[in-house]
Amino acid sequence: MKRRGDLLDISALKVVFYTYRGVIKALNGVELWMNRGERLGVVGETGCGKSVTAKSVMRLIEEPGKILSGRLLFEDKDLLQIQESDLRQIRGSEISMIFQEPNSSLNPVMSVGFQIAEVLAEKNKTKIKKQYPAVAEMLELVGLDAERVMTMYPHELSGGMAQRVMIAMGLAPKPKLLIADEPTSALDVTIQAQILELLDQLVREMGNAVLMISHDMGVVAEFCDKIMVMYAGNSVEYATTEKLFKNPRHPYTKGLLQAVPRIGRIEELKAIKGTVPDLVSPPPGCRFHKRCPHMTAVCQKEHPSFIQVEDDHYVACYLFGNEGGGGH
Amino acid sequence: MRYLLRRLGFLLFTGWAALSINFILPHLMPGDPAQVMIAKFQGRLNPQALKALSDAFGLTADKSLFVKYLEYWQRIFSGDLGFSLTYYPAKVTEVLADAIPWTIGLVGLGTIIAFTLGTLLGIISAWKRNSPLADILVPTALFFNSIPYFWLSLLMLYLLAYQLEWFPLGGGFDVFAIMGIWDKVGSIVYHAILPLTTIVITAMGGWLLTMRNNMMSVLADDYIIFARAKGLSDRRIKYKYAARNAILPSFTGFSMALGFVIGGSLLTEVVFSYPGLGYILYQSVISLDYPLMQAIFLFISLAVLLANFMADFIYAILDPRVKEGGE
Ligand SMILES: Nc1ncnc2c1ncn2[C@@H]1O[C@H](COP(=O)(O)OP(=O)(O)O)[C@@H](O)[C@H]1O
Ligand SMILES: [Mg+2]
Numbered sequence: 001m002k003r004r005g006d007l008l009d010i011s012a013l014k015v016v017f018y019t020y021r022g023v024i025k026a027l028n029g030v031e032l033w034m035n036r037g038e039r040l041g042v043v044g045e046t047g048c049g050k051s052v053t054a055k056s057v058m059r060l061i062e063e064p065g066k067i068l069s070g071r072l073l074f075e076d077k078d079l080l081q082i083q084e085s086d087l088r089q090i091r092g093s094e095i096s097m098i099f100q101e102p103n104s105s106l107n108p109v110m111s112v113g114f115q116i117a118e119v120l121a122e123k124n125k126t127k128i129k130k131q132y133p134a135v136a137e138m139l140e141l142v143g144l145d146a147e148r149v150m151t152m153y154p155h156e157l158s159g160g161m162a163q164r165v166m167i168a169m170g171l172a173p174k175p176k177l178l179i180a181d182e183p184t185s186a187l188d189v190t191i192q193a194q195i196l197e198l199l200d201q202l203v204r205e206m207g208n209a210v211l212m213i214s215h216d217m218g219v220v221a222e223f224c225d226k227i228m229v230m231y232a233g234n235s236v237e238y239a240t241t242e243k244l245f246k247n248p249r250h251p252y253t254k255g256l257l258q259a260v261p262r263i264g265r266i267e268e269l270k271a272i273k274g275t276v277p278d279l280v281s282p283p284p285g286c287r288f289h290k291r292c293p294h295m296t297a298v299c300q301k302e303h304p305s306f307i308q309v310e311d312d313h314y315v316a317c318y319l320f321g322n323e324g325g326g327g328h
Numbered sequence: 329m330r331y332l333l334r335r336l337g338f339l340l341f342t343g344w345a346a347l348s349i350n351f352i353l354p355h356l357m358p359g360d361p362a363q364v365m366i367a368k369f370q371g372r373l374n375p376q377a378l379k380a381l382s383d384a385f386g387l388t389a390d391k392s393l394f395v396k397y398l399e400y401w402q403r404i405f406s407g408d409l410g411f412s413l414t415y416y417p418a419k420v421t422e423v424l425a426d427a428i429p430w431t432i433g434l435v436g437l438g439t440i441i442a443f444t445l446g447t448l449l450g451i452i453s454a455w456k457r458n459s460p461l462a463d464i465l466v467p468t469a470l471f472f473n474s475i476p477y478f479w480l481s482l483l484m485l486y487l488l489a490y491q492l493e494w495f496p497l498g499g500g501f502d503v504f505a506i507m508g509i510w511d512k513v514g515s516i517v518y519h520a521i522l523p524l525t526t527i528v529i530t531a532m533g534g535w536l537l538t539m540r541n542n543m544m545s546v547l548a549d550d551y552i553i554f555a556r557a558k559g560l561s562d563r564r565i566k567y568k569y570a571a572r573n574a575i576l577p578s579f580t581g582f583s584m585a586l587g588f589v590i591g592g593s594l595l596t597e598v599v600f601s602y603p604g605l606g607y608i609l610y611q612s613v614i615s616l617d618y619p620l621m622q623a624i625f626l627f628i629s630l631a632v633l634l635a636n637f638m639a640d641f642i643y644a645i646l647d648p649r650v651k652e653g654g655e
Contacts, residue, residue: 055553058556058557060553060556060557062553063458088559088560088561089559090559091556091557091558091559092557092558092559092560093559096557096558097554097557099550099554101550104549104550104551105550105551105554106551106554107551107555107569107573108551108573108647108648108649109572109573109646109647109648109649111648118558118560119558119559122558122559122560123559153648153649155648155649169558
């Protein structure tokens, strides 16, 4: 298969969760790729599989979840094939992650300085104490008073401070890829902008690639070079930010963009009728067909594959000369 | 600091209250304890000794309650708890001093072993929650946690000591043999095995289940998956993150249990005729030995209060969130 991104190239990724309600088919053949130093935004309604995708990149899916199949190339390694011990060398040093809830992602009984130092010590194979100078430097970089914050505990931090700590922790090991899963969603609106700006500036200086996950089209449009639109566990459209806004192809993307100017968030999709399907028994064929204004007979049979319609523009929809067979 | 001062204040207040109740109780009992004592010991002690006893214990009727109360405190601070009636002419303090090492040795050790084993198994059964080991451990723990203690101990005593004669029927060591120091140690260990086992078996299940529950809920927290995302080893996550945080609630229970050790395990010591505080307490109750009873209750309440204070103290060191909550 042709390589699409030189940093990360995910194809046909399937993840399920075994629950008492049945098997949740959370990811149904996700396609996603990135080049070095690039910023990719992943958007979609809540529950469409953004966080599961993010966690899968580092193989962090835990019971009752399971990565069923797919290929997950990071540089030249398939992360789905390597040993857990090799994966640990990548986690936290080559790829790092920022979660949505900064306060609860920090260990409540360890000081902030210790928790950051721990990551660096793990990466550089040194004693934890040796890393404190580097930690202080990093905390200053994210705009915190290092001396004071170093010895503080998570419950003493405000949401904004905690997210700065998370950013410091995420960027301290100078990862090639930073995954930020809704980094601003849990914060006050005024602080959201500050955090995004900080992230923008630091990443620009350090040159990391960023996988930015959000349900806020505005955030992604401002921050990212490329955008991947997800729907119910599938990648449905991928393009540069400019192309996606100027010339959206997928009916779902069009709906999303119509919703943007009015409400900013895509929680309420007034432009698209219907609701997200239940992933225990999703509709056959294209998972979007029940809500799609252009639905035809073929849409109900098989999921369309993700095909290129022009440079840097891919879409999974039968409206664009699709043979089908994707995501099966 | 402020948190600890407040806890200390609380300790002093509850200590005062417990000791005062301990003083009041014999006076509230129906009938006059002094009369009971005198009746009981009539003819066995000479009248002066009897008078001295009831005086010393503040039970003589001719002083006001308040004066007696002050005298009570005076006696406590001078460490004079009077004479035991059962073990006369031994002083209460001597009787206690003889009994306490036995109790701490047996029940204290039993509690520590049960807590350590139970907690370790709890960690394992939560960490590998779908393994065959967890499938066996949890129902077993539930079973041993719910069988009545006296039933288990009597059964073991009957089978292992009476029928099979593997273990002695009771006592702390072989009182009739004249032994060197090492033989004596051996005899003590030999006598302790059976009661210790019953304590460990019945107490362990509770610690296991508590730790397992705490651990499961901690494992579902965001910071655990985040710790994995940071590239930490499984071992580090299991002990430094999950178990370290999950043990905090168990820890309070453990400190309380250590406090109750002083009271002895009444049933254990009675069943195995073990010469500790629990056994003495039982003896003092059936022979209406008020001075001894009062002293033991005093000891138990102080031990529990102190253990409680220590638990708060150590908890504040282990969990930085506590200090804030206390301010
Ligand atoms: N631990 C889990 N157990 C069961 N189902 C899960 C779990 N995590 C995610 N899912 C399911 O996977 C789907 C995608 O979830 P997620 O990736 O969190 O969505 P989002 O796009 O909002 O981040 C949802 O349908 C959710 O129910
Ligand atoms: Mg999410």
